[in-house]
């Protein structure tokens with residue numbers, strides 16, 4: 001599903017070049033549940049952004065579902081993000097002015113779905129994440145856990161194969177985080193590919209595979225021992 | 229594909245930003261169009277009342293010689309008669325219209341109503357020249373009245389108001405002037421008149437020159453009124469008139485004092501220059517207001533779109549194409565312009581209507597007329613378009629920039 005080779009990402013900070021990724025290879029099959037661990041600044045978000053086509057690598061190759069992503073035009077990348085990838089951010093990134101329903105509809109607005117279809121689909125997804133009674137709420141009228149579930153529903157709007165989540169529980173308490181993680185596990189059960197960045201070892205160990213980043217490189221890539 | 233309805237709904241969602249833009253455009257449009265409407269009203273009022281006495285006419289008063297000539301000492305009075313007027317008309321092709329004018333103060337009566345006022349003996353060309361236009365159903369003095377010395381009269385509108393009851397038909401009725409019966413053939417349509425010699429026309433009564441001369445046994449005009457075919461003929465016409473009069477009366481043709489001219493064109497030129505100045509000043513103020521409003525709108529638009537960078541990042545992240553983002557902001561700017569423009573024009577219309585309703589009873593307005601502000605839709609549309617384009621350009625660049633970066637970059641904007 002995901003085949004990234006020798007990814008490099010350099011940021012130019014004034015005169016200094018910061019190398020956030022220094023040659024990362026990631027191969028992930030369809031249906032895998034992968035956790036990415038690593039200390040702060042190790043390049044986890046950078047990697048996720050590249051995998052989510054939100055950013056482009058300085059060098060390296062990236063194939064998503066067998067198709068090369070490098071060299072795609074801006075609009076083609078937008079289409080990939082829209083149709084193939086659902087991205088969940090640590091800071092939710094919901095439109096503050098729009099309702100929960102409006103936010104979940106957003107990806108469908110840009111793939112040209114009709115209003116009826118959008119609303120039905122968005123409502124269905126909000127029901128699914130347990131927010132059937134919060135559809136008309138705006139983000140600031142929702143708790144952190146509820147916001148993250150809206151964001152997850154949005155990520156699922158176009159039914160993409162790959163769900164990428166960058167510290168989705170980072171701003172949540174344990175209980176709210178647990179609910180969100182449960183939803184990710186449901187997606188795995190449905191055959192989606194899920195990649196989740198976390199600092200929480202317990203959450204990481206529920207994934208079937210852990211990739212450890214350190215200083216822009218992969219330090220370890222393994223299936224964890226089964227606890228319990 | 230730009231999701232039009234989504235954008236329209238978004239307008240209601242992102243109220244503050246849109247409200248600010250709409251407000252800025254509405255304010256700019258309203259202030260500029262209202263101001264120019266007031267100025268235009270003033271201009272038209274002055275231009276109209278400036279023409280109240282007649283356009284481009286000259287009034288000629290007979291004077292006396294100031295140079296000894298052909299054996300006669302200076303100080304000889306020059307008196308003008310119908311023969312002089314006829315001679316002037318025949319000798320000077322530049323003359324478009326000319327009329328002698330007698331003037332005296334007489335009593336008038338209609339049944340039990342009396343008044344005493346100015347009665348003028350004039351010729352048919354006097355009416356159009358002096359902008360004395362009769363109400364429908366009436367007419368001014370004609371050549372047959374002249375030839376047959378008919379006892380007919382044209383009344384100023386105030387004279388009618390004094391001699392007749394309200395709503396009474398004056399034309400066809402008989403009034404007594406100096407004890408003699410006259411048929412009213414016309415009533416002057418009310419007008420504004422800034423300048424007069426002798427008195428405003430709404431107070432005047434006009435009868436044929438020939439009738440006047442028969443009644444009063446006089447031949448000497450108080451003055452003559454003439455109008456050249458074209459304004460540029462004025463000076464030539466005046467010079468020729470003095471020459472012809474000098475020749476007929478045996479005076480030195482170089483003698484400036486034999487007749488005195490009041491050339492109303494000179495005054496009108498001054499008025500027109502003042503009005504032009506007024507327009508220039510208003511234009512400058514309007515332009516400055518437009519600039520201020522434009523800067524305000526540009527600022528609002530720039531700040532609001534820049535602040536929306538993160539939202540743009542979110543939209544890009546879920547798959548919006550760059551052109552869809554740009555389309556959204558262009559559509560937004562256009563809608564804000566349309567709504568703001570409509571509101572601005574509406575407010576301006578309201579203000580202009582209210583100003584038009586303010587009671588203004590000063591005597592001054594009898595002469596000048598009430599200035600009624602005039603809203604120019606051309607100006608309004610131009611202002612709206614200019615402000616809209618400014619807003620569009622100001623919003624376009626930050627939107628373009630935000631839609632061109634990688635979404636990860638746009639999302640980092642705080």
Ligand SMILES: Nc1ncnc2c1ncn2[C@@H]1O[C@H](COP(=O)(O)OP(=O)(O)OP(=O)(O)O)[C@@H](O)[C@H]1O
Nearest residue numbers: 011012013018020039040041042043044045046047
């Ligand atoms: N836009 C940027 N400009 C410059 N440097 C950047 C930028 N984004 C990331 N970096 C640098 O790249 C490195 C990796 O950052 P990244 O955000 O990927 O870390 P992370 O593993 O997600 O950390 P955290 O756990 O704190 O989220 C850091 O040293 C960071 O300073």
Ligand SMILES: [Mg+2]
Nearest residue numbers: 044045046166
């Ligand atoms: Mg991070």
